[in-house]
Amino acid sequence: MAQQHPQPGLARCYQHQDQETGVRCTRCDRPICPSCMVEAAVGYQCPRCVRGAAGATRAARPRTLAGGRVTGDAGIVTKILLAMNAVVFLAVLARGDEMVIDLGMLGYATDGGTFLAPNWIGVADGEWYRLLTSAFLHQEIWHFGFNMLGLWLLGPPLESALGRVRFVALYLLSALAGSTLSFVLADQTQLSLGASGAIFGLFGATAVLARRLRYDMRPILLLLAVNLVITFAWSAIAWQAHIGGLVAGVVIASGLVWAPRRLRLPVQITVCALVALTLLVTCLIRANQLVG
Structure with a gap:
């Protein structure tokens, strides 16, 4: 960094x-x-x-900057998320492609059924859990390593500034936003996986926090620009997940750190709820388009 x-x-x-x-x-x-x-x-x-x-x-x-409780270990949630990703990564290595097919992000595809009676799988077929489970899946060590490095660097400062509950909301909603944009724009028959949407959400939130604290914006903006160049230059990367997570991270973090102090909690809850509702409605509309 x-x-x-x-x-x-x-x-x-x-x-x-x-x-x-x-x-x-x-x-x-x-x-x-x-x-x-x-x-x-x-x-x-x-x-x-x-x-x-x-x-x-x-x-x-x-209280933290965003109103969360100050705790002794400000990075405990980050460590838990790292451990969860590591455990799932080891499970994928042990089970192979089976786990990726069962839990990866997939819009709408057949699993090899006959032409007369195809067997459909994917989010549009009711497998909504894929939107979140895919964000904890990694197959290649480099993919896992880069994402976990980003989580390790960006997670603790954000967790310290936001508080544990708000940090979890930021991470999970960013992950879901990445999967949602993939569901809307990406090839529905192509499996995708990885925590990149959540990590880009942390990038966006870090930029917002730096602005709020009047820090030098150049380092984080430069790092974000480099990652965006890699995102669009490498065809194997699902850019939709990166952009979806980034936008959600900026929106959520803005609501968390810029909310008026007297109305802070209601504003923060409202912002997170509106983001979640937007993702849900978007997925419902897209699912109806695919199966209709």
Whole structure:
């Protein structure tokens, strides 16, 4: 991942020296990163100031930038997702093509039945689980490695800034958005698989978060541009999944980090629900077109 060079005027978090930030504690004026931000009545406070005020009538509850709970291990969900992908990858290696055919993203195709009585399989035939299960499938080690590297690099900072529940919503909805756009635009008889849609969703969310925190946008935009060039230059890549995940990631993250503080939770729930509803309606319309 491209290195982010220090900029004049940007300090480093007093607890996490590898994190640049433009936010300071409203009590002690120390620079704090998203992991250390505790929401206060005005601005954000650092964990030390919050602990120092523990004897007050009502102590502030630590919250992330997006309103999630601050936890000890900010990367636990990322590690769980990595482990899930690794377990499924090993299962695919053990079972071969059978598991890919059963769980991969497939729009509408026959599985070898006769001309008079074809056996149809795919999302349009009611196998909706393929939209999500395909996002945990990998066959080639390079495909698995690149996607997991992206998850390892992008996951923890986003999980720290958003909170666990919001990060899970971002990841899964981005994965579903990638599968949905593939269902709409890709060859319905072609199997596709991989976590790329979810990873591109993390790319989009990282760009939104960088903008929200006023970080240097150039490193993430450059890395995203390189990945998009590879996406369209390599014919074996399902570009539809990448674009679908990217767009969903930008939309969801915008709703999570830019929601007004007093209406934050309702706005965040509404944005995620609207994205999910849009994906559902799109899939229903496409399925009806294919089987109608």
